[in-house]
Amino acid sequence: MKERLSREVIALRAAREFFDGAVVNLGGGIPTLAANFVPEGRTVIFHTENGALGFGPIPGTESEAQPHLMGANGLPFVPLPGICFFHHADSFAMIRGGHIDITVLGALQISEKGDLANWTFPERGLGNIGGGMDLAFCCKRVIIAMEHVTPKGELKILTECSYPITAPRCVSLIVTDVAVIEVAEEGLVLKEVAPGWTVKEVQALTEPKLIVAADIKEIEL
Amino acid sequence: MTMKKIFESPAEAMADIPDGATVMIGGFGHAIDRPQNLLKALAKRNARNLTLISNSAGVAGRLGIGSLGGKPFIDEEILIENGQVRKVICSVPASLVMSKPNAFERLYREGKIELEYVPQGTLAERIRAGGAGLGGFFTPTGVGTLIEKGKEKRTIEGKEMILEFALRADYALIRAYKADTMGNLIYKGVMRSFNAIMPQAVRIAIAEVEEIVNAGELDPENIVTPGIFVDRVVCIPKEGVQ
Numbered sequence: 001m002k003e004r005l006s007r008e009v010i011a012l013r014a015a016r017e018f019f020d021g022a023v024v025n026l027g028g029g030i031p032t033l034a035a036n037f038v039p040e041g042r043t044v045i046f047h048t049e050n051g052a053l054g055f056g057p058i059p060g061t062e063s064e065a066q067p068h069l070m071g072a073n074g075l076p077f078v079p080l081p082g083i084c085f086f087h088h089a090d091s092f093a094m095i096r097g098g099h100i101d102i103t104v105l106g107a108l109q110i111s112e113k114g115d116l117a118n119w120t121f122p123e124r125g126l127g128n129i130g131g132g133m134d135l136a137f138c139c140k141r142v143i144i145a146m147e148h149v150t151p152k153g154e155l156k157i158l159t160e161c162s163y164p165i166t167a168p169r170c171v172s173l174i175v176t177d178v179a180v181i182e183v184a185e186e187g188l189v190l191k192e193v194a195p196g197w198t199v200k201e202v203q204a205l206t207e208p209k210l211i212v213a214a215d216i217k218e219i220e221l
Numbered sequence: 222m223t224m225k226k227i228f229e230s231p232a233e234a235m236a237d238i239p240d241g242a243t244v245m246i247g248g249f250g251h252a253i254d255r256p257q258n259l260l261k262a263l264a265k266r267n268a269r270n271l272t273l274i275s276n277s278a279g280v281a282g283r284l285g286i287g288s289l290g291g292k293p294f295i296d297e298e299i300l301i302e303n304g305q306v307r308k309v310i311c312s313v314p315a316s317l318v319m320s321k322p323n324a325f326e327r328l329y330r331e332g333k334i335e336l337e338y339v340p341q342g343t344l345a346e347r348i349r350a351g352g353a354g355l356g357g358f359f360t361p362t363g364v365g366t367l368i369e370k371g372k373e374k375r376t377i378e379g380k381e382m383i384l385e386f387a388l389r390a391d392y393a394l395i396r397a398y399k400a401d402t403m404g405n406l407i408y409k410g411v412m413r414s415f416n417a418i419m420p421q422a423v424r425i426a427i428a429e430v431e432e433i434v435n436a437g438e439l440d441p442e443n444i445v446t447p448g449i450f451v452d453r454v455v456c457i458p459k460e461g462v463q
Contacts, residue, residue, distance in 0.1 A: 050249035050251070050254075050411050051411045051413050052411050062289075067251070067252060067288065067289050068409045068412055070287060070410075071411075072249065074250075074251065076289070085410055087345075087415070087416070087418050087445075088249070088342075088413075088415050088417075089349040091342075091414075096342055096361070096362065125330070126330075127315055128314065128315050129313070129338055129339075129368075130313050130340075130341050131342060133340040133341075133362050134340055134341060134342035134362045137364075138361065165365070166366065168366075
């Protein structure tokens, strides 16, 4: 079995997409970890849909945590100078109004066209839409940070999603434990592979035919 | 003459909630933003056949997700497992931990409770619209998904959108940080969430707060919810959930 990137490294690679001054919303799971990997020299303004803008990482000790300083992921955060609070209608005005530059979300399935399915699957018969649908529809850039296949080895990057979708044609970049793939007009473009992985091996875990970028490289850690 | 807004106990503030009422429950889903004492009093009052409008259907409290130290807290689950709820309008109905189903999921699978899925931003805006006297609005969120089913569609400035209707209710149960005797409210940190938009959209808004002060003691520049939206205020009792 080939070595795959850890959840932290997937988050680190996704965080490289944060430009200086970007307003960023992070979903639960791997995306949450990206808060710890903002590239040096860049300032990112983090948004959480339950009503805060401009917070830092998860506190280092329990005594620093405060009940009213907590993100949508249920974890406490450290307030940074300039933090502000607001209610849900304003929070989603920020999202729908196009004021969030980047959202990093998890995915159950992604289609070749960039359709995203991440809120339910048929066997559960019930799921949580939460704020994910507004984020996927309305943020300027949707980045997916996830493991390339399910724990059972089922493919997640597919020609068509079989699960109910969260938003059609919304994903622009997919960062996984084996590759970085851009969703382009002409199809899925393989830009980077994990150290030790070949194009052929990534293709074997991906249903749609990948277009190999002319400047394909190894993911830099 | 001023209307009496300060109530002695959660039970007194909730004494007229009838069977069949539609009730908005404030907060996002964390211990600090839920009206835990009002929920407890409503469970005790045992009003039946309720419709809840809330972000969640009680998905985190029992698991202690969103409280310091993972301490369990009270959410909608207390009403749902008590069989008081007929329908929930929310964005997050299912337990946050799939292997530990909540009361809502159990009743839903038995066909004993109804669900209307609403994306969170659409839910917030439907409530805001209800409070602002609007009939509804068009949003891009949900186009091409299960959410668009049965909804009017229009292309506005080149973008496909669906019509969503405003939401109003009989009661709102919310939590704030402090109130004054006029019913003006302030919040702390992320407490505003759905708490600061629900009082506008109901007939009777009831707030539980950590402290009640005299009119004039809150800085008017900092008041988030103007008192005319708030009908009843209860200070969280000493023996209550702080």
